[in-house]
Amino acid sequence: MSSEPDTRNLKSETDEGFMRRALELAACAEAEGEVPVGALIVLDGEVIGEGWNRPISARDPTAHAEVVAMRAAAARRGNYRLTGATLYVTLEPCPMCAGAMVHARIARVVYGAPDAIAGAGGTVFDLLRAPTLNHRAAVEGGVLAEICSQRLRDFFQARRARGGS
Helix, strand or coil: CCCCCCCCCHHHHHHHHHHHHHHHHHHHHHHCCCCCCEEEEEECCEEEEEEECCHHHHCCCCCCHHHHHHHHHHHHHCCCCCCCCEEEEEECCCHHHHHHHHHHCCCEEEEEECCCCCCCECCCCEHHHCCCCCCCCEEECCCCHHHHHHHHHHHHHHHHHCCCC
16 A cells, blocks of 8 residues: 555646635626636745736736736746746636747646637637747646636626626
């Protein structure tokens, strides 16, 4: 009998824990009237950057949750390269965010809900693993997917009910 710890579920439990934090950050976006997407960056088990969608409030089309989190992590590290880091986000990254992740050298991207319209983590595009780019990230989708998807569905349903676009 081996005395080694059973780590088979460690990755998924850790991923779910960080995704739950991303969902908390998504709630911050929703409270500000933004699309509820939250993101965080983890390096060596420590959260080094967090963000939520802010393009409306920041008047910045690039202020997606992932970009906000990468900016915070880069500022904390004093380097735009986030080599070895994992980015957790409640919605599959768009092409803009995926491109920024490649430039930042994010090692791994874990997302919740797939994005059938603009997902760049393999659903529509696969920019994070494109062999022509100078960096590729490991991608894992579907972590707490139903919870992440439901939050987005509820947000847009409420927005439509209020007559919003």
